[in-house]
Amino acid sequence: QVQLQESGPGLVKPSQTLSLTCSVSDASINIANFYWNWIRQHPTKGLEWIGYIHHTGANYYNPALKSRVTTGMDPSKNQFSLQLTSVTAADTAVYYCARAPPCGGSSCYAFDLWGQGILVTVSS
């Protein structure tokens, strides 16, 4: 059964870079034609999509965050990653990684598998 698990620091200082990794088990991220995504949930607020990376290396980001976001993949470890630069308290959130199957019909970016999430707090 495919599982996703987020890892990384739970505390980041303002102006620094937030770095998270998502480990994928029981499926190769380099073979299947999936989109590997990052989503976050601010405290007491809703969900915000951050962006994705595809196994071809293509990526696409939320325009509101695009200038600060980078995603990457490490097929040898079956992991993908998120970097968010110049963080502020507004970036405090639970960060999720999630998988989306290829688009088809009116289905696109339906996140069918998620990690349990990791709380990242931005504070000095």
Place this chain on the structure above:
Amino acid sequence: DIQMTQSPSPLSASVGDRITITCRASQFINNYLNWYQLKPGQAPKLLIYSTSTLQSGVPSRFSGSGSGTDYTLTINSLQPEDFGTYYCQQTYSDVTFGGGTKVEIK
């Protein structure tokens, strides 16, 4: 970007009730509409995609409908495990989520 407005929130209901959650998009989204269930400490769960297609493994008491800008999620005979927060998501233009509907025990 497309704004998604959910209602009601919160929603108080009893086990056995039939409930409906609505989601309105700020513009036409051509059925590119998905629904998720979130519970604290658990991985979020995809319930319905493409407006009305039930994700594998999701009970048949969940259903979705809608078109244009207006969409609904219905749960028939609410079960104890259905309490949580539900989000709609549009993927017609980039990706945005609704504000969530917390389903609480009455």
